[in-house]
Each structure stands twice: as C-alpha cells, then as structure tokens.
Amino acid sequence: xxxxxxxxxxxxxxxYEVFVRGKRGLNHVHVGSxxxxxxxxxxxxxxxxxxxxxxxxxxxxxxxxxxxxxxxDEKDPFFSPSADKVYRHPTFxxxxxxxxxx
Amino acid sequence: MSDEHVYLSxxxxxxxxxxxxxxxxxxxxxxxGVDTAVPEGVDAAELAAHCLALGDDALVAAQRLxxxxxxxxELEEEVALANIGLDLLGxxxxxxxxxxxxxxxxxxxxxxxxxxxxxxxxxxRLAELPCGDFAFSMARLLVTSSWRLAxxxxxxxxxQDPVLAxxxxxxxxxxxxxxxxxxxxxxxxxxxxEESHRRMRAGLEQTAPYLEELFTAAATCGADPAGVRHEVTxxxxxxxEAAGLPAVEAEPLPGHGREGDRTEHLAPLLAELQGIAxxxxxxxx
Numbered sequence: 155x156x157x158x159x160x161x162x163x164x165x166x167x168x169x170y171e172v173f174v175r176g177k178r179g180l181n182h183v184h185v186g187s188x189x190x191x192x193x194x195x196x197x198x199x200x201x202x203x204x205x206x207x208x209x210x211x212x213x214x215x216x217x218x219x220x221x222x223x224x225x226x227d228e229k230d231p232f233f234s235p236s237a238d239k240v241y242r243h244p245t246f247x248x249x250x251x252x253x254x255x256x
Numbered sequence: 257m258s259d260e261h262v263y264l265s266x267x268x269x270x271x272x273x274x275x276x277x278x279x280x281x282x283x284x285x286x287x288x289g290v291d292t293a294v295p296e297g298v299d300a301a302e303l304a305a306h307c308l309a310l311g312d313d314a315l316v317a318a319q320r321l322x323x324x325x326x327x328x329x330e331l332e333e334e335v336a337l338a339n340i341g342l343d344l345l346g347x348x349x350x351x352x353x354x355x356x357x358x359x360x361x362x363x364x365x366x367x368x369x370x371x372x373x374x375x376x377x378x379x380x381r382l383a384e385l386p387c388g389d390f391a392f393s394m395a396r397l398l399v400t401s402s403w404r405l406a407x408x409x410x411x412x413x414x415x416q417d418p419v420l421a422x423x424x425x426x427x428x429x430x431x432x433x434x435x436x437x438x439x440x441x442x443x444x445x446x447x448x449x450e451e452s453h454r455r456m457r458a459g460l461e462q463t464a465p466y467l468e469e470l471f472t473a474a475a476t477c478g479a480d481p482a483g484v485r486h487e488v489t490x491x492x493x494x495x496x497e498a499a500g501l502p503a504v505e506a507e508p509l510p511g512h513g514r515e516g517d518r519t520e521h522l523a524p525l526l527a528e529l530q531g532i533a534x535x536x537x538x539x540x541x
Contacts, residue, residue, distance in 0.1 A: 167330065188332055189330060189331075189332060190332065191444075194440065195440070195444075198336070198436075198437060198440065199332040199336065201433075202332065202335050202336040202339050203332060203335055206335075206339060
C-alpha cells in the first residue's frame with residue numbers, strides 16, 4: 155500500500171491460499187483461501203479465519219496466482235500411467251508395527 | 257488424519273485439547289472447579305471492585321467491537337474484530353464471576369452485565385465512545401489493548417488473589433495479539449494514502465484526551481501505575497513512529513470513568529446490550 159506511483163486501484167484484495175499444520179499433522183494442509191492486501195495481512199487473516207478452534211501451530215499463505223496447477227486435459231497422461239505399477243508400492247515389505255506414518 | 261476432511265481432522269484429537277471449548281452452552285459457572293476462597297490479607301471489597309472495573313472495560317469494548325459485524329470493510333476483518341470482541345467478552349465473564357464470589361452478593365455474571373444501570377458501570381470512558389470509522393476503532397484498540405496488556409502482565413505476576421492472577425495470565429496472549437493486530441493496521445493506515453493517514457491521525461487524536469484516565473485507572477485495579485504508563489507510552493511511540501504519525505498527546509479530560517463519570521454514549525450501548533435480557537428475565541436458549 156505504501157508503493158507510490160501505482161495508480162491502478164484494485165477492485166478487491168488479492169486472493170491467498172492458506173495451509174495449516176495441525177499439532178499432530180505432519181505437513182501443512184490446504185484449508186481454504188482468503189483476501190488480503192499483503193502477505194503479513196494474509197497471515198493474520200489466516201490466523202483469525204482458520205485457527206479459531208485451535209487447529210494449527212503453523213500457517214503458510216501464498217498468493218493464489220503463484221500456484222501452478224495441472225489441468226483437467228492433462229489428467230490422463232499425468233495420472234493414469236501410475237495406476238498399474240504395483241511395484242511402486244512398498245507391498246513386498248513387512249512394515250514393523252511401531253513405524254508410524256507410512 | 258483422514259484424507260477427506262483434512263481441515264476437520266486438524267481440529268480434532270489434540271492431546272492438550274482441554275482448553276478448546278472454554279465456553280459453550282450449558283456452562284453456568286466459568287470458574288467451575290477453581291478454588292475460589294479469598295486468600296488471607298486480601299480486601300474482598302477492593303478485589304471485587306478491581307474485577308468489576310476490568311470486567312466493565314472488557315464488556316463495553318466487546319460490545320463496540322461486535323457493532324462491526326456486517327459493517328466491517330472486509331469479511332476477514334469482520335471475523336478478526338468479532339474474535340477480539342469475544343476474547344474480551346470471555347475475560348469479562350471470568351472477571352464478573354470472580355466479583356460475584358468475593359463481593360458477598362453471590363451474583364452471577366449475567367447480573368453484572370444485564371442488570372446494572374449505566375451509573376453503576378466503572379469502565380474507562382474510552383471504551384464506550386462510538387465506533388467511529390475504522391481508523392478510530394483501530395486507534396482505540398491500539399491504545400486500550402496496549403494498556404490492558406500492561407495491566408494484565410502486572411496482575412499476572414503480582415495480584416494477591418490467585419484467581420485474578422490466573423485470569424490476567426490467560427488474557428496476556430489474547431491481548432498481545434489484539435495489540436499486534438491494531439498496531440499493524442495503525443502502521444498500514446498511517447503509512448498509506450493521504451486519506452488513510454489523515455483518518456488514522458484523527459483517530460489517534462480522538463483517543464488522546466482519554467489516555468490519562470487509563471494511566472490513573474491502572475492504580476485502581478491494582479497494577480503499578482508508573483510501570484504501566486512507561487510501558488504504554490513506549491509501545492504507542494514505537495507504533496506511531498513506524499506509522500509516521502505524531503505522538504498521542506492531549507490535555508486530559510476532566511472526571512473519571514472509574515468514579516462513575518460517564519459520557520452520553522454508554523446508556524444507549526447498554527440499552528441495546530441489556531434489552532432482551534431485561535424484557536425476558538431469566539430466559540435461556
């Protein structure tokens with residue numbers, strides 16, 4: 155907001171995607187999106203919108219426009235080749251019971 | 257963690273989850289399970305007055321913040337302001353409950369919130385001023401949360417009543433966030449456009465005559481007033497300098513909210529706050 159010379163006024167604040175890591179969660183998961191004027195504001199908004207019920211211990215926010223997503227048209231070439239590759243799954247090993255998160 | 261509802265699964269199954277549902281429906285006594293005996297050497301009437309005054313500050317401030325619902329500039333800010341208001345309402349509930357235990361009347365929290373007239377309230381007057389524009393609300397939040405944080409930090413360490421000390425300790429993290437939220441907006445608006453700077457400056461100027469009342473009020477709730485004054489002044493200076501705004505200074509307003517002096521704005525606020533409870537005494541939902 156303090157950038158002078160930027161004469162274009164946005165109709166609304168840019169969109170951010172929010173990722174929260176729960177206390178027990180191993181990694182950040184996508185929980186939703188929000189509008190904010192800058193990165194810092196996005197973080198406080200995420201705190202207020204998505205961690206009100208004690209869901210998180212860590213938050214990531216990223217501008218939605220910075221996310222590159224696979225498209226629907228690419229679905230088959232991207233994902234179907236992995237369907238019949240059973241050897242990619244660790245099914246030929248015995249996993250000890252006390253090894254978590256596999 | 258279930259894959260289908262990742263967000264829901266974040267919220268469940270914490271080991272230390274007992275702090276999550278502090279208040280819901282069906283909780284008659286927020287201090288349930290706490291040893292409520294007044295320690296020896298503590299003046300019960302004085303303790304009750306401290307709790308009541310700090311409870312009134314919080315209740316009135318929470319009501320003003322709730323007025324932003326449906327009117328805030330952005331949905332995200334609306335939730336943030338409501339969150340902050342509800343934090344303060346939670347503090348008011350605990351403080352009123354404590355007041356009722358120690359003042360000998362046995363009144364519950366609702367009796368203090370709904371059944372007292374404006375002349376009986378002892379909140380600082382800054383809390384009852386109308387919402388104004390967003391900049392004034394941020395200015396007020398910055399000033400009151402800085403002050404309340406300084407007071408609660410001291411009460412958490414030095415209050416002779418362990419219940420009041422525990423209530424203050426619980427509030428410190430909440431107030432730290434309130435101050436941070438307000439400080440970020442003060443800098444954003446002060447260092448923003450010409451119009452936002454003008455409004456932020458006007459908002460802070462409007463709070464200035466009420467500052468002295470806050471400092472002297474610290475003494476009336478048992479916190480070292482010199483320390484509070486020093487800490488609040490330093491915090492405000494840090495924020496206003498970062499925002500490119502002048503220091504918050506003005507001639508203090510005569511009178512004192514803690515002695516029952518009111519502005520014209522408290523009565524209408526309480527009329528709205530208390531209307532339903534008084535029209536339907538004892539009603540539950």
